[in-house]
Amino acid sequence: MSEKINLLIFKRDLRIEDNRTLRKCFEESEKFIPVFIFNPEIFESKNDVRLSFIAEAIRRIREKMKVYVFLGTDQEILEKILQKYRISKVFTSLPLTISGKNRNNKIKELLDRRGVDFVEVFDNVLCDFRKLPYKKVYTHFYNEWKENLDLYIGKDYEYNLKVVEDEEFDNLTQKVLDRFLINRITKWSYDFGFRRLEEYDFSKYSELRNDLGEDYSSKLSPYIRFGIISIRKIYSVSFDKSESFVKELAWREFWYHISYNFPEIRQTEFQENKRSIAWENNEDFMEAFFEARTGYPIIDAAIVQLKQENWMHNRARLIVGSFLTKDLLVNWRIGEKFFSEHLLDYDESINIGNWQWIASVGPDPKPIRIFNPIIQAQKFDPHANYIKKYLPELSKIEPHKLHDPIKYSIPYYTPIVIHSERIEKIKRAYGIGV
């Protein structure tokens, strides 16, 4: 009992390599207990693919270092651990989202009551966006961001040497992991991310990233989201090959910067003059959209991709986001929630930021962007490979007909709206002169 034992709570930093919280905890502890808490408040659905993705990442960490896994609220689990051990300090990474911040605040309250120190370590980003002057326009943010990068990758220790052995916790861990590993997803295996990082040709990113047919974006988002691969590692292998890729990494941190400076973004439109748009929220339109039967093959293919793969190509996210909020005049919050239920890479700050951006209510100097789903399909899926992959029933139809279901009649659902006929209505709803 005289030993100084600390606790480490893993969050969105599910890795051993280049993990600043783990390193700091190791350096300041004689012994420590690394834990991950599956919190039912966060993961409501038992079949959520994120649960098995996380469980697999932890299983792989455990091949090198013991991590104890618990199922329960933070309060329940922390009480249990504090009852068994005299813990001096609790280490965890500093949250990047508002929900994460609220979660840590509750943990801190509990620890304060018990006289335990709480240490939040800033990690999982390339720049301390909190310290930059508040920028509401991405390009201004990027100029500051790229001058203030913190790219130091420190050395790793033999972390396992200081981990407390606990048989009871170990048995419990096995049970929880077994439960979640049943639904393991094959497409997004743990190794896929590491292989992708090694094999991906970043020098082609700028030219091909928007191409829906051949999927040329990095597909690293789930591994970045859960911190399975260090963001500094990703930067170190890409920065000299593609500035355009680095700019996307900066977009990620732009949204954290915005959430940090304007936490109201979770509920409120960033642009004040867009807070009273009269959304139509037509139930039939929404149903057709969620069930991939809008009659626009490019939209429906994207929704099928989301449901089948728990991921959607960025260009497709933009096309469907514009279609839902502009063509259908559905509140962006509904699209945001739908994505949050399906995306493996779902991140509160990034999803809300992007939905507000594509709905033209977020931080964007342009008053409105309306994507034409026909032109988008022609431009980014010229051979209709993407459409045909996710809607194989259309595989025999020529691409130009699939791109433009208004002009050509195809054996498919009738388009629920005619894009060109909606423009005036959209502009009126947005208060833009027509």
Ligand SMILES: Cc1cc2nc3c(=O)[nH]c(=O)nc-3n(C[C@H](O)[C@H](O)[C@H](O)COP(=O)(O)OP(=O)(O)OC[C@H]3O[C@@H](n4cnc5c(N)ncnc54)[C@H](O)[C@@H]3O)c2cc1C
């Ligand atoms: C409506 C909408 C919702 C989105 N929701 C999410 C979300 O919940 N989680 C999420 O990680 N991304 C989200 N994005 C951003 C983007 O679509 C994904 O990050 C990207 O498609 C992931 O694929 P990739 O790893 O191949 O990206 P790449 O193009 O290879 O980019 C590399 C990395 O940069 C970051 N990045 C790229 N684009 C963006 C962007 N627009 N905003 C912030 N970061 C970006 C991601 O971490 C990504 O993995 C959303 C975009 C839109 C339009």
